[in-house]
Amino acid sequence: MVCCSSRSSKNQISNGGQDLRITDSVTYLAPASSNENLSPRMSPACVQPNDQIETQDSIGCFTVLMPLTFIVSIVLGFVLAVPIVLFMFRRTTSRGGVKDGLLEIIPHALMSEAEKRFFEVLEAAAPSFLVCPQVAMSAIVTQPIRHNPLRYWAVRSQKRLDFVLVDRETLTARLVVKLDDSSHRHRQAEDAKRDEVLTQAGYPVLRMPVHHNYNIRELSVKVCSALE
Known part of the structure; x- marks a missing residue:
């Protein structure tokens, strides 16, 4: 043959x-x-090589498809799981707060009890000014970002100012009043940097220690002295 x-x-x-x-x-x-x-x-001699090639191709395709199938399964499982998780944590109301997504948002008092007492006395001691409590520092000072981006964000990230006295006619900030409680001892370096920024911007700073009672006349004198 x-x-x-x-x-x-x-x-x-x-x-x-x-x-x-x-x-x-x-x-x-x-x-x-x-x-x-x-x-x-x-002819076996002629058929066998073709069969071997087809078998090898099939094995190669199967080897390639297995990891791809595994990856696709993981991706699909993740895509299907995300909506379920979001549905479980969707907005609900709890104890006066609103739970939106994964973050629980609750109301916060504008001023503490000590700040409320001082606010009333400060209004009486400086009647020619508007007393604005809890003013964001970035509302009255800024740093041009083109000059120093790091300095700009450092100023913007500063916390709130306890009280700002605003001119009633021009509505411009004139004086920053800081009420120092017991935590001031642990934040002296931070407070000093904040005062430096305010002074550079042209805002005088008046620091008052927390007391249970305040003398309106004495406070009025200190306000006038700080504005000179």
């Missing part, structure tokens, strides 16, 4: 009075003078 790997279907090879007619990977064996129908017989 002669095996040929030729792809042509018209080649003939004489072998002991028999013609071997070769087509694509199939060998037909028939006598040269016979008109019998050709019966195809698959």
